[in-house]
Amino acid sequence: MPGSRDGGLILNLNLLPGGTAKGAWRLDDRDPAWFVSHRHYVEAAQLAERGLFQAVFLADTPAWDDAYWHHPWRALTPFIALTTIAAHTDRIGLIGTASTSYNDPYNLARQVASLDLVSDGRAAWNFVVTAGDRPARNFSQPHAHPKDERYARAEEFVDAVLTLWEAWEPDPIAGDRATGDYLRPGVIRPAAFTGAQIQVAGEPLVPPSPQGRPLLVQAGASERGIALAARTADAVYTHQTDLDDAVAYRNLLRDKAARAGRDPDTLKVLPGFFVVVGDTEEAARERKRRLDEATPDAVRLSFFARQLGIPVSEFHIDRPLPFDLIATAEISRSAASELDGLLDAAARDNLTVRQVLALRRNGTQHVSVIGTPEQVADTITAWYLAGAADGFNLHVASSPGVLADFVEHVVPLLQAQGVFHDGYQGSTLREHYGLAPHRLGAGARLLSR
Known part of the structure; x- marks a missing residue:
């Protein structure tokens, strides 16, 4: 039956090297080095563009993980990888991650604006707050700052970046050969931001793109993270697995956006969606089983x-979980929602780490479908029409394998159901998301707290 909401479903592709299944590379015949190269990202982005996805998303972790000895990792910095993708695609949006904990607002604003300009208005910045001592040690700090300090910096950081982007007026270049004026008078003004941790005073270097300024994306699930997203973000990644919970969470975000003086429709809510697709449900589950078996316990x-x-060294595969450390650990809200039941079962039954890993083999922090194209499309449509999501951040179990099948078999079903577009209606990411062109200078409202 045809759907509604005007075919406005948003699909982002999460660019995970090889896919969500960390052992997927072992089942691929190509040179394993392919999966840490820019070529792999370009291949996935071109497939997603063929499927009319609105954007690709590249996360980032600014520290080594011991698991990288066993699977491909995100070796390239996001904005280098996305700039390469921009050169090999035409329409698809480009969302890159950068931490507010270990960057400088001026440099970061310039990097993202540069990607936005060279891609003709397809860029977005996913801002994150980085926890953990391991990343901190890469940035001249022995320990991560306390959570409250990290979020206080994040709030100032985002406002400073917006101040820099908003310093321009539209269409700044006069190019008047007679007078020698390259810029129109008054099109740029000094950006002035003063906070407790961050101070910026100077003119930004990169002029605006056709979409005005890059989009802001955020995934914080804490109270402060939600408040910051409601005030500043154009899109929010969420971690719901239950439809009713997702409806309530989206309504919460929209209500907070309205209280911040925004039109709630300008905030897009995009839960993660994990998918393994097969001709039959049995075939999809067999595909998932093979991918699971290819992923080492380490x-x-x-x-x-x-x-x-908690450091991985604190776990012993054939002993119970270190509950003394878990009791004092800083677990994110999104992870806690998935792990609560699992940790309760581990404590109740005195499970070893090996047994816990076996229990969560099929676990995910996101809504998931392991089944036929029809089952995948029906679940996406049901969530979308119920108001649980404006779209999804897609996690495919393997890339290009599952991704190619999704594009070939699931996208046409979503189009037939009337929830997904059958062609790009514009060229900028803002247009892809159904957002009005950004009016430079309007950000002054967002910067007030």
Whole structure:
């Protein structure tokens, strides 16, 4: 039956090297080095563009993980990789991650604006707050700052970046050969931001792109993260697995955006969506089983330890979990929602780490479908029409394998159901998301707290 909401479903592709299944590379005949190269990202982005995805998304972790000995990792900095993708694609949006904890607002604003300009208005910045001592040691700090300090810096950082982007007026270049004026008078003004941790005073170097300024994306699930997203973000990544919970969460974000003086429709809510597709449900589950078996326990353990915020060295595969450390760990809200039941079962049954990993083999922090194209499309459509999401950040189990099948078999079903577009209606990411062109200078409202 035809859907509604005017075919405005948003699909982002999460660019995970080889796919979500960390052992997927072992089942691919190509040179394993392919999966840490820019060529792999370009291949995935071109497939996603063929499927009319609105954007690709590249996360980042500014520290080594011991699991990288066993699977491909995001070796390239996001904005280098995305600039390469921009040169090999025409329409698809480009969302890159950078931490507010270990960057400088002026340099970061310039990097993102540069990507936005060279891609003709397709860029977005996913801002994150980085926890953990391991990244801190890469930036001249022995320990990560306390969470409250990190979020205080993030709030100032985002406002400073917006101040820099908003310093321009539209269409700044006069190019008047008679007078020698290259810029129109008054089109740029000094950006002045003063906070407790961050101070910026100077003119930004990169003029605006056709979409005005890059989009802001955020994934914070804490109270402060939600408040910051409601005030500044154009899109929010979320971690719901239950439809009713997702409806409530989206309504919460939209309500907070309205309280911040924004039109709620300008904030797009994009839960993660994990998918393995097959001709039959049995074939999809067999595909998932083979991908799971290709992923070593060491990789699964590393990810589990990272979710808990505990060094992997504190886990012993045939002993119970270190509950004394878990009790004081800084676990993100999104991870806690997935892990609560698992940790309860581990404590109740005195499970070893090996047994816990076996239990969560099919676990995910996101809504997931392991099944036929029809099952995948029906789930996406149901969530979208129920108001649980404006779209999804897609996590495919393997790339290009599962991704290619999604593009070939699931996208046409979404189009037939009337929830997904059948062609790009514009050229900028803002247009892809159904957002009005950004009016430079309007950001002054967002910067007030």
